[in-house]
Amino acid sequence: MASSEGAIRGAQEAGAQNVPAATLYLQLAEEEREMALALVKDDKNHRAEYMLARSEADAELAVALARAARAQAEATKATEQVQDLKSRGGK
Amino acid sequence: MSVAKFWIALPLSALLACGAHLAPKELVDARAAYDHAAASNAPRLVPAELHVARESLDLAERKFADDPDSQDTVDSAYIAMRKAQRAEALGNAAAASASKTFAEHEQTKTQQAIIENQQGKLQKTESQLAQERDTLAKERDSLAKQKQMTEEERQKRIEAEKKAQDAMDALSKSLAVKADTRGTVITLSGGVLFATGQATILPGAQAQLNQVADALKTQAEHHFTIEGHTDNQGTDAINNDLSNRRANAVRDYLVVRGVAAAAITAQGVGSTQPVADNKTTEGRAMNRRVEIIVDRAVTARN
Structure with a gap:
């Protein structure tokens, strides 16, 4: 239960809700966690464990996608700066 | 229907339609996701994460072998797919990070080259200015000497003319x-x-x-x-x-x-x-x- 919650919080802190590619998985993780809580209430603990594992997996994917998006944006910016510098330096 | 329910309901209906021993869609997708990740930057840049994905897929395969129709098999395959996607995303993040580092290194090199180029131009300009200053100083010295010589010659001429005139005046007496x-x-x-x-x-x-x-x-x-x-x-x-x-x-x-x-x-x-x-x-x-x-x-x- 805690690992799913931690993964979701990690995804939120990574800004997954602001990255289009990651938003879906963060949303899935949150819904799956809610479903797991409901399964626990129904005393379906085995199914609840798998649902939490799915939630954790989705949240971790959201984190990875957010991280990749940020890294790609930074790389693009750095590359553009180099190209700009080279074009200005050549003049 | 929520997103999670959709992902759960879809493979169940597929299983029912296609027969008991047909791999569930989650497992098929997990295999494809792993293959995709294995062909990406992941093996080179995040091999540990890809290994985790491989183990997760293996677990799903065992679940499928043990109990092809179980929800555990579907969930394990779902998790395996996400692990593979995660490995690929982390590989892409690592590649982008490396690209950024390379760009920053290039930026440093380019800045250094620009600075060196400007320093070279500056040194050349300073050298030219020094030469021009030297030339001007020499010309100034030369002019001063010429002026001094001209003045000395003028004084000598005046003195000689006066002496000559005095001599002629004396002679005329x-x-x-x-x-x-x-x-x-x-x-x-x-x-x-x-x-x-x-x-x-x-x-x-x-x-x-x-x-x-x-x-x-x-x-x-x-x-x-x-x-x-x-x-x-x-x-x-x-x-x-x-x-x-x-x-x-x-x-x-x-x-x-x-x-x-x-x-x-x-x-x-x-x-x-x-x-x-x-x-x-x-x-x-x-x-x-x-x-x-x-x-x-x-x-x-x-």
Whole structure:
């Protein structure tokens, strides 16, 4: 239960809700966690464990996608700066 | 329907439609996701994460082998798919991070190159400026020296001219000195210089000639013409010869006294240029003379 919650919080802190590619998985993780809580209430603990594992997996994917998006944006910016510098330096 | 319920419901319906031993869609997707990740940056940049995905897929495969129709198999396959996608995303993040690092390194190198290029240009400009400053300084020194030399020469010329003028003024007190179109003419009486019919300078004339020599030496930038003149007594041949010899005798004496030989031309003109009437004794005496002409023109002899 805690690992799913931690993964979701990690995804939120990574800004997954602001990255289009990651938003879906963060949303899935949150819904799956809610479903797991409901399964626990129904005393379906085995199914609840798998649902939490799915939630954790989705949240971790959201984190990875957010991280990749940020890294790609930074790389693009750095590359553009180099190209700009080279074009200005050549003049 | 929520997103999660959709992902759960879809594989269940697929399983029911396709038969018990057909791999669930989640497992098929998990296999594809793993293959996709294995073909991405993941093996090279995040091999540990890809290994986790592989183990997750293996677990799903075992679940499928043990119980193909179970929800555990579906969930395990779902999780395996996400692990594979995560590995690929982390691989992409690592590749982007490396790309960023490379770009930053390139940026540093480019900045360094630009700085070095600008420093090179600056050094070249400074070198050119230093050369120009040096050239200007030399030209200034040269001009100052030229100015100094010109001033010194001007002062020397003024002093020489004053000395020459003073000498000529002193000479004019004891000898006939006049200016005409040829220059300054010093006239020496033939009777004082020579015995009748002779071209040898009399001892009594040497004082006068010494004074003339001293004056001429102050006229270093001038040329001198010495002309011998006679009266009209005797033949022209005799008078010409006599006047010529007398002119040269005076020339030789002046040279001995230190006047530059190259500065003196001597010639006899006989009786052709009288200054007085040859019919009288006094006139003839005046016509027997030697004229030393300080030419008006200044030469560059010195």
